[in-house]
Amino acid sequence: xxxxxxxxxxxxxxxxxxxxxxxxxxxxxxxxxxxxxxxxxxxxxxxxxxxxxxxxxxxxxxxxxxxxxxxxxxxxxxxxxxxxxxxxxxxxxxxxxxxxxxxxxxxxxxxxxxxxxxxxxxxxxxxxxxxxxxxxxxxxxxxxxxxxxxxxxxxxxxxxxxxxxxxxxxxxxxxxxxxxxxxxxxxxxxxxxxxxxxxxxxxxxxxxxxxxxxxxxxxxxxxxxxxxxxxxxxxxxxxxxxxxxxxxxxxxxxxxxxxxxxxxxxxxxxxxxxxxxxxxxxxxxxxxxxxxxxxxxxxxxxxxxxxxxxxxxxxxxxxxxxxxxxxxxxxxxxxxxxxxxxxxxxxxxxxxxxxxxxxxxxxxxxxxxxxxxxxxxxxxxxxxxxxxxxxxxxxxxxxxxxxxxxxxxxxxxxxxxxxxxxx
Amino acid sequence: xxxxxxxxxxxxxxxxxxxxxxxxxxxxxxxxxxxxxxxxxxxxxxxxxxxxxxxxxxxxxxxxxxxxxxxxxxxxxxxxxxxxxxxxxxxxxxxxxxxxxxxxxxxxxxxxxxxxxxxxxxxxxxxxxxxxxxxxxxxxxxxx
Numbered sequence: 001x002x003x004x005x006x007x008x009x010x011x012x013x014x015x016x017x018x019x020x021x022x023x024x025x026x027x028x029x030x031x032x033x034x035x036x037x038x039x040x041x042x043x044x045x046x047x048x049x050x051x052x053x054x055x056x057x058x059x060x061x062x063x064x065x066x067x068x069x070x071x072x073x074x075x076x077x078x079x080x081x082x083x084x085x086x087x088x089x090x091x092x093x094x095x096x097x098x099x100x101x102x103x104x105x106x107x108x109x110x111x112x113x114x115x116x117x118x119x120x121x122x123x124x125x126x127x128x129x130x131x132x133x134x135x136x137x138x139x140x141x142x143x144x145x146x147x148x149x150x151x152x153x154x155x156x157x158x159x160x161x162x163x164x165x166x167x168x169x170x171x172x173x174x175x176x177x178x179x180x181x182x183x184x185x186x187x188x189x190x191x192x193x194x195x196x197x198x199x200x201x202x203x204x205x206x207x208x209x210x211x212x213x214x215x216x217x218x219x220x221x222x223x224x225x226x227x228x229x230x231x232x233x234x235x236x237x238x239x240x241x242x243x244x245x246x247x248x249x250x251x252x253x254x255x256x257x258x259x260x261x262x263x264x265x266x267x268x269x270x271x272x273x274x275x276x277x278x279x280x281x282x283x284x285x286x287x288x289x290x291x292x293x294x295x296x297x298x299x300x301x302x303x304x305x306x307x308x309x310x311x312x313x314x315x316x317x318x319x320x321x322x323x324x325x326x327x328x329x330x331x332x333x334x335x336x337x338x339x340x341x342x343x344x345x346x347x348x349x350x351x352x353x354x355x356x357x358x359x360x361x362x363x364x365x366x367x368x369x370x371x372x373x374x375x376x377x378x379x380x381x382x383x384x385x386x387x388x389x390x391x392x393x394x395x396x397x398x399x400x401x402x403x404x405x406x407x408x409x410x411x412x413x414x415x416x417x418x419x420x421x422x423x
Numbered sequence: 424x425x426x427x428x429x430x431x432x433x434x435x436x437x438x439x440x441x442x443x444x445x446x447x448x449x450x451x452x453x454x455x456x457x458x459x460x461x462x463x464x465x466x467x468x469x470x471x472x473x474x475x476x477x478x479x480x481x482x483x484x485x486x487x488x489x490x491x492x493x494x495x496x497x498x499x500x501x502x503x504x505x506x507x508x509x510x511x512x513x514x515x516x517x518x519x520x521x522x523x524x525x526x527x528x529x530x531x532x533x534x535x536x537x538x539x540x541x542x543x544x545x546x547x548x549x550x551x552x553x554x555x556x557x558x559x560x561x562x563x564x565x566x567x
Contacts, residue, residue: 018516022537024544074540081525082549086556244449247514266489354467357426357453357482357493370455370480374462381550385453385482393517422540 017396019060019068038063044407046075052149052411053418057395064403069396073389076422084382088348089115092379094185096369099384100420101182103142105134106362107384107420108187110369113268113358115189118351118373121323124315125270127191132269133204133307134177134186135360136300140211141170142363143293143300146415147218150290153412154231156222166214173203190324191317204308208301215297223291232287236398236410239284246397247390250365251296252414255281255288262361274306286413293415296363322349348377364388364415386420426482426491430472436481436496437506443483443492444511451508452491453482454518456498456526460552476500477528481508498528507533525550 019041021028029041045056054075060068084095096111097104109131116123123131148163171181177196178184186193222228238248240256253260261278263271279295281288317324325344326337343349353375359368365387372381391414398410431439440451457478459465465474477498484491498505507530508515519530520539527548530536538545547554 018535020535022535022543025537074538074542077540079549082554082556245513247450247452247512247518249450249452260486265486353465355457355480357491359452359491366452366484368453368482370453370482372457372462380462381457383453383455385455389517389521390452390514393514 017068017400019058019070019396021058021070023058023070023072039067042404046072052416055392055411055416055418055421057407057411059399059404059407061404064405066399066402066404066407069399069407071392071395073392073418073421076418078423080423081381081383084379086378088377089189089351089379090344090348092382093188094183096382096384097183097185098419099386099423100362100364100367100388100417102145102417103138103363104183105131105138105187106360106367107369108185109135110358110360110367110384111371111382112187112189113360114356114369114371115351117356117358118354118371119189119323120352121190121318121320123191123318125312126314127316127318128269129307129311130192130196130316131187132271132274133196133304133311134174134184134192135269136303136307137170137174137204137207139300139363140297141167141174143297144170146293146363147222147290150412150415151222153408154228156225156228159218159221162214162217162221166211169207169210173207176200176203188317190320191315195316201308204304208304211301212298215294218294223294229287231406231409232290232413233285234283235286235402235406236413237283237285238394238398242397243284243394246393248365248394250361250363250387250391251289251292252284252391252394253365254279254292256284257282262359262366266359268358268360273310274303276300276303286409289413289415293363350375350377351379359385362387364417364420365391384420384423386423388414388416388418389421389423392416392421426493428493428495430469430495430497433496433498433505436479436494437508437511439494440481440483440508440511446485447487448483448485448492450484451481451512451515451518452484453480454508454515454522455480456522456528456550458526458550458552472497477503477526479505479522479528503527504529504531506531509533524548527551 039062042059042061046054056072058070059066087095092111093108096107099107144163144167148160151159175181178186240258243253243256257280259278259280264278276299279292281292321340326340330337331341351373353373355372357370359366367387368385370383371379374380399407460476468474475497479496479498481494522528524538524540
């Protein structure tokens with residue numbers, strides 16, 4: 001796989017696909033890019049319906065064909081990693097949950113896992129399984145969002161309505177459990193914020209009973225539809241060697257036929273106790289990436305059914321008074337409980353000095369949290385390795401030589417969330 | 424599952440990463456940095472490693488024997504330069520641009536050293552510890 005031949009191929013394509021000119025370097029742009037009569041450098045975004053937020057692309061065009069290109073990002077940068085250095089470990093999830101707003105629970109999970117690794121904390125089994133339940137629900141809602149926006153970008157506008165409708169049902173369930181549709185702040189260091197509400201089993205069952213039929217409708221509407229296939233098949237092709245060289249993870253890597261999923265290959269939570277398949281593609285094109293996400297919803301449904309059976313009883317967070325706030329009722333009767341409550345919410349809890357990297361498989365790929373503690377109650381440094389940020393680097397390679405209309409399909413198939421790219 | 428951590432000097436970085444690549448580390452997952460300006464009591468460094476202000480952190484992943492290796496490279500304040508890993512792993516391009524943008528660490532040989540998250544004419548490097556939070560006049564061309 002790492003043979004010199006493929007390395008050369010990767011490099012050749014890399015050299016010719018990326019437009020490495022600074023966005024404010026007008027002179028070089030004029031001198032170097034677009035030298036022939038028919039070529040020009042075109043700007044796409046930062047506000048464009050297909051850019052999923054504020055992604056800007058500099059495209060070097062030869063007629064209608066894309067030659068080199070460069071994604072220009074940073075329009076949503078709000079310094080969240082800097083902000084994290086001022087928030088306690090208990091406040092941290094509130095911050096990171098706003099990065100990848102389509103799958104917020106995964107950022108919370110990575111953050112909490114990093115904190116727990118520094119604390120040397122083992123979360124109770126029920127908390128672990130609740131986390132898995134939430135993550136798989138969130139994976140479903142995120143992939144449904146992809147189905148909706150992908151359909152819309154390609155021109156299957158009715159798909160937007162259907163994708164949005166199913167996603168709303170998943171979000172309604174998340175709201176029942178966490179209290180919020182998005183930005184849940186539910187997974188916290190030490191466990192989760194609250195136990196599952198009464199009747200959660202029925203609600204999850206209702207969802208996973210209803211979804212498969214809806215997914216079959218998606219198949220009827222999209223998968224077998226000639227126009228849709230024509231727009232996606234053979235478009236935006238990338239191979240395994242290129243993906244690995246570019247650090248790409250998640251559905252894009254799997255679309256090349258390379259089975260790599262952290263849930264299976266480096267299990268965290270209790271993923272080694274559930275049965276599921278890693279979905280892979282064959283050609284590494286936009287259609288494979290669509291099909292993988294659609295089938296990952298089905299796999300998540302399988303996992304959810306097993307979680308329903310295996311959900312253990314017990315605590316939903318650790319009973320460590322230094323980390324977990326006491327129950328509200330205890331505060332009225334116990335002086336210690338009041339002190340702990342006060343200390344945790346004013347000062348936070350201290351985390352031993354050290355550095356750690358924790359990673360989870362988000363719907364977009366490996367989402368990692370690198371955390372450095374200096375022994376105080378706030379992280380010394382908190383860095384989120386956002387999969388969208390790294391995956392965006394594939395755009396120039398996928399778009400080169402394609403039509404500008406295909407660029408829209410390709411951006412959509414990468415499924416970037418700009419909040420996570422810019423942080 | 425704990426990751427293995429290697430402390431390497433700047434001169435050995437390229438060599439070490441090339442060696443790891445031959446060992447089956449297929450991807451560089453993450454390149455980031457830490458500014459240790461306000462962390463006087465650092466105790467987690469081995470004896471032979473002299474602490475410097477910046478630390479470059481490179482995370483690699485191996486798929487054949489699933490595991491990650493983290494390289495920690497000390498980078499001094501007065502000469503914040505490191506060789507780029509772009510030639511070994513082109514995927515470090517955006518990550519190194521982010522580190523350069525946020526910490527002012529220069530990657531020698533990087534093909535596109537422009538800012539990535541901040542506006543091109545921004546002054547300073549926000550994730551440095553001496554870059555204060557809040558109360559900074561907004562630096563945009565139109566407001567000048």
